[in-house]
Amino acid sequence: MNVAIGRIDEKFTRYEELLALIMGSFAYMDPLIDPPSSAHRLTVDSLRDKVRDEIGLIAEDDGRLVGCAFLRPEPDFLYVGKLAVSPEAQGAGIGSRFLTEAEAIARELGKPALRLETRIELTGNHKRFGAWGFVKTAEKSHAGYDRITFIEMQKQLG
Numbered sequence: 055m056n057v058a059i060g061r062i063d064e065k066f067t068r069y070e071e072l073l074a075l076i077m078g079s080f081a082y083m084d085p086l087i088d089p090p091s092s093a094h095r096l097t098v099d100s101l102r103d104k105v106r107d108e109i110g111l112i113a114e115d116d117g118r119l120v121g122c123a124f125l126r127p128e129p130d131f132l133y134v135g136k137l138a139v140s141p142e143a144q145g146a147g148i149g150s151r152f153l154t155e156a157e158a159i160a161r162e163l164g165k166p167a168l169r170l171e172t173r174i175e176l177t178g179n180h181k182r183f184g185a186w187g188f189v190k191t192a193e194k195s196h197a198g199y200d201r202i203t204f205i206e207m208q209k210q211l212g
Contacts, residue, residue, distance in 0.1 A: 055115050055146050059155055062110030068119060069098040072112070075119050079138035087173045089196050089203065093136070104136075111155055113139070113148045123152040125159055131169035131208065132160035153186055157211055168209045174202050183207050 073096055080093040096104075104110065104124055113121030120143035126133040134156050139148045156168055170188065172179045180190070188207035196203045 055120075055143065057113050057115050057120065057143070057146065057148055057151070059111060059113050059148075059151050062105050062112055062122075066105060066110075066112075069101050071119050072101055072122060073098055075122060075140055076136060076138045079121075079140055082141075083173065083176065086175045087203075088175075089199070091173075108135075109159060111152055113143070113152070115143060121148045121152065123156065125156055127163055127165065128169065130165070131167050132156060132163060132165045134168055134170040137170070149182070150186065153209075157209075160211055166211055168211070169206065170208075171204050171206050173204050180205065180207070 076093050076096060080091050083091050107126075109125040109127075111123045111125070112119055119140075121137075121139040123137040124135045126135060134153070137149060137152060139146075153168070160166075160168055168188070169191075170183065171194075172183065174193070184207075186209070188209045190205050191208045192206040193202040194204055194206060195201060
């Protein structure tokens, strides 16, 4: 693979491909998590808004979209969301490269830590993020649920 990581800018037009990438990357979660992923609420128009309001990253392999992540500045963190890598590109270090870029952007913005949320059922994600230096900082519930449905994880930047 010859993967390049870049920022999504105002010239980006591949929203349908981006939506398909996210949906394909998150599809494995559907039978595992409740409530359903917020990815199901994404549309081409909402992705345009997300690109305008957040810092979007993409991974391309010879021009083909194989990954994305969205970074949202918060008062004390840079929030990492919709981190997606296409199933055929998983294991190639793309997620790690996104987080390295997120750390650099957080430092540029003066944010001392990264923050993300992952579903309680996705224990493989907990382990992966833990291996990347994230620690669980909270257990939370979606509105209307009386059980823990997701965890928050943070990575302090040194």
